[in-house]
Amino acid sequence: MRRPSTLVEVLLVLALFGCSPWTVWGSSHCKQTNVKEIRPHSVSITEFGAVGDGITLNTKAFQNAIFYLNSFADKGGAKLFVPAGRWLTGSFDLISHLTLWLDKDAVILGSTNFDDWPVIDPLPSYGRGRELPGGRHKSLIFGRNLTDVIITGNNGTIDGQGNFWWSSFWNKTLDYTRPHLVELMNSSGVLISNLTFLNSPFWNIHPVYCSEVTVRKVTILAPLNSPNTDGIDPDSSDKVCIEDCYISTGDDLIAIKSGWDEYGISFGRPSTNIMIRRLVGRTRQSAGIAIGSEMSGGISEVHAENIHFFDSYTAIRIKTSPGRGGYVRNVFISNVTLDNVDIAIRFTGSYGDHPDDSYDPNALPVIKKITIKDVTGEKISRAGLLEGIKGDKFSDICLSNINLKVSSSFPWNCTYVEGYSEMVSPQTCEPLKDAIFPMHCADCYHLSNHLHSASDRNRG
Ligand SMILES: *[C@@H]1O[C@H](CO)[C@@H](O)[C@H](O)[C@H]1NC(C)=O
Ligand SMILES: *[C@@H]1O[C@H](CO)[C@@H](O)[C@H](O)[C@H]1NC(C)=O
Ligand SMILES: *[C@@H]1O[C@H](CO)[C@@H](O)[C@H](O)[C@H]1NC(C)=O
Ligand SMILES: *[C@@H]1O[C@H](CO)[C@@H](O)[C@H](O)[C@H]1NC(C)=O
Ligand SMILES: *[C@@H]1O[C@H](CO)[C@@H](O)[C@H](O)[C@H]1NC(C)=O
Ligand SMILES: *[C@@H]1O[C@H](CO)[C@@H](O)[C@H](O)[C@H]1NC(C)=O
Ligand SMILES: *[C@@H]1O[C@H](CO)[C@@H](O)[C@H](O)[C@H]1NC(C)=O
Numbered sequence: 001m002r003r004p005s006t007l008v009e010v011l012l013v014l015a016l017f018g019c020s021p022w023t024v025w026g027s028s029h030c031k032q033t034n035v036k037e038i039r040p041h042s043v044s045i046t047e048f049g050a051v052g053d054g055i056t057l058n059t060k061a062f063q064n065a066i067f068y069l070n071s072f073a074d075k076g077g078a079k080l081f082v083p084a085g086r087w088l089t090g091s092f093d094l095i096s097h098l099t100l101w102l103d104k105d106a107v108i109l110g111s112t113n114f115d116d117w118p119v120i121d122p123l124p125s126y127g128r129g130r131e132l133p134g135g136r137h138k139s140l141i142f143g144r145n146l147t148d149v150i151i152t153g154n155n156g157t158i159d160g161q162g163n164f165w166w167s168s169f170w171n172k173t174l175d176y177t178r179p180h181l182v183e184l185m186n187s188s189g190v191l192i193s194n195l196t197f198l199n200s201p202f203w204n205i206h207p208v209y210c211s212e213v214t215v216r217k218v219t220i221l222a223p224l225n226s227p228n229t230d231g232i233d234p235d236s237s238d239k240v241c242i243e244d245c246y247i248s249t250g251d252d253l254i255a256i257k258s259g260w261d262e263y264g265i266s267f268g269r270p271s272t273n274i275m276i277r278r279l280v281g282r283t284r285q286s287a288g289i290a291i292g293s294e295m296s297g298g299i300s301e302v303h304a305e306n307i308h309f310f311d312s313y314t315a316i317r318i319k320t321s322p323g324r325g326g327y328v329r330n331v332f333i334s335n336v337t338l339d340n341v342d343i344a345i346r347f348t349g350s351y352g353d354h355p356d357d358s359y360d361p362n363a364l365p366v367i368k369k370i371t372i373k374d375v376t377g378e379k380i381s382r383a384g385l386l387e388g389i390k391g392d393k394f395s396d397i398c399l400s401n402i403n404l405k406v407s408s409s410f411p412w413n414c415t416y417v418e419g420y421s422e423m424v425s426p427q428t429c430e431p432l433k434d435a436i437f438p439m440h441c442a443d444c445y446h447l448s449n450h451l452h453s454a455s456d457r458n459r460g
Contacts, residue, residue, distance in 0.1 A: 052085020090116025102156025129177030264296025
């Protein structure tokens with residue numbers, strides 16, 4: 001329920017104090033990038049003997065085609081065209097200046113034979129595979145040390161046939177951590193667009209140690225009970241833009257990460273400048289937008305807007321734990337519409353889940369300057385479960401203009417958090433009760449602060 005007179009008053013106060021979170025911030029963040037949409041050279045996967053019958057294994061055809069296209073890398077790059085058909089394959093590697101283009105009704109199918117997914121080294125920022133010690137299966141589509149890579153098409157499909165991996169996970173017969181559908185390591189100038197991702201064995205799209213990554217107009221689907229089928233996980237990466245996506249999977253729809261406990265701390269590569277907008281989705285088991293739980297390299301400057309989650313467990317979640325170290329700061333999430341969501345906002349400071357026993361329990365994460373504003377929701381069970389860490393409060397948590405129809409008689413439960421609020425219904429918890437305006441305007445993370453610090457950086 002909006003109160004226009006109050007809103008007008010607040011806007012006046014904002015204008016007077018010169019801190020206006022109502023400013024709509026520009027889209028420059030998502031303007032890309034050094035990728036070329038037009039390639040002068042093009043070949044079809046069929047020219048390399050591929051057969052699109054869903055039975056013939058085409059790994060060699062993909063590898064040979066891409067090896068051939070390498071000779072065009074310094075001539076504007078090349079396009080690998082995948083026509084309609086069902087193209088079964090194991091893992092293959094991309095190269096720089098390549099466009100992988102999937103036509104309408106083209107389906108790249110992941111092999112259901114473990115041997116077609118080689119085992120590679122664990123990520124240095126994780127120290128081991130995410131779910132099992134040791135190496136991990138390489139993603140279906142993999143790239144490392146690349147620049148100017150496009151994976152796109154006319155809404156073609158990349159189908160991981162994850163059922164076989166999920167069964168192996170459930171019956172505990174996996175030897176190594178499951179593979180992603182797409183993983184790009186240490187790459188820049190990446191565009192993934194106009195595609196459908198189905199049934200990933202594990203996470204769907206994993207940019208790690210990357211810069212300038214855009215994921216646009218993708219549909220990501222997996223059964224709501226499939227294990228760990230995260231949608232998009234920007235990990236120790238910067239300048240990431242995710243826009244106009246629909247994601248419905250068995251785990252977090254988007255999870256921003258930056259390494260795990262002592263391995264992530266010593267690797268020390270943050271995720272920063274992450275933009276998420278016009279995202280629609282649902283997840284019965286996890287969160288729409290998650291930060292963590294692996295955040296040991298630090299996560300900052302996260303902006304999300306125009307978000308719609310329905311039939312979901314949690315909408316916005318920060319997860320961390322003593323031992324993680326690192327930080328999450330300068331997060332700004334606005335214009336969120338929720339329908340039938342159990343927990344609208346959740347912070348968990350005791351997530352646990354450590355890579356091994358060598359983590360430092362005194363490595364406490366710093367969670368600071370989190371602003372969530374303009375949220376409306378129907379059929380919400382709990383508005384917020386905000387649990388910080390004893391002796392390490394999550395601070396400058398700012399909630400503004402939040403209006404939720406909540407069924408629980410304990411809508412908010414806040415421990416070890418502190419911050420401010422304005423126009424929150426149902427009434428917020430005691431530790432966030434102080435008004436944002438006018439006294440605490442500067443304590444909250446707003447766009448205006450962000451622009452200021454960004455221009456400071458550019459000068460410096
Ligand atoms: C990242 O890739 C660049 C080439 O693009 C290479 O020079 C550099 O050594 C790579 N770094 C790592 C850690 O792989
Ligand atoms: C990427 O760069 C790293 C560091 O220079 C190197 O060790 C690795 O072999 C490179 N990998 C590829 C696939 O080029
Ligand atoms: C792409 O295909 C998926 C189903 O495979 C469909 O749900 C989605 O609406 C399609 N997107 C576009 C833009 O046509
Ligand atoms: C576990 O699941 C995999 C994949 O479906 C199957 O190949 C394997 O036989 C199963 N093993 C057991 C012990 O059930
Ligand atoms: C993706 O599709 C949109 C239309 O929906 C089109 O404008 C855009 O050029 C396409 N992008 C690529 C890289 O093909
Ligand atoms: C808020 O987001 C919705 C989509 O979820 C969009 O339709 C609407 O225009 C946005 N409102 C503003 C003020 O940007
Ligand atoms: C609030 O959360 C704490 C843990 O953070 C829990 O012990 C307590 O039972 C919760 N209270 C309610 C009313 O849910």
